[in-house]
Amino acid sequence: MPTVEQIRTALADVKDPEINLGILELGLVYDISVEGDNQEHANVLMTLTSPMCPVGPMFKKSVEDHVLAVEGVKTARVDITFTPPWDPATMASDDVKATLGIW
Numbered sequence: 001m002p003t004v005e006q007i008r009t010a011l012a013d014v015k016d017p018e019i020n021l022g023i024l025e026l027g028l029v030y031d032i033s034v035e036g037d038n039q040e041h042a043n044v045l046m047t048l049t050s051p052m053c054p055v056g057p058m059f060k061k062s063v064e065d066h067v068l069a070v071e072g073v074k075t076a077r078v079d080i081t082f083t084p085p086w087d088p089a090t091m092a093s094d095d096v097k098a099t100l101g102i103w
Contacts, residue, residue, distance in 0.1 A: 001039040002072040004032045010066045011044070017055045021099065023063070027091025030081065040074040042067045047086045056080065
């Protein structure tokens, strides 16, 4: 049965296409859950660095593909939200803040 931690590990490889930094470290993933009798349905709630992201659909598909690659996951739902708006100063890891020059 897939776990939230396995999905999180799979998403660690996904990079934002514009900034080229990991989506987990950027704080773009707001929530991950699994449901179903065998935890085979995965849900990811995330945001984009910009509401007008020109590669948003492709980026969303990449996240979905990484989730579906986790053994045991049969369906993956990726929802994009802009509430709350992404703020790297409060949502990104310290390493990402240093890389982006945010302090």
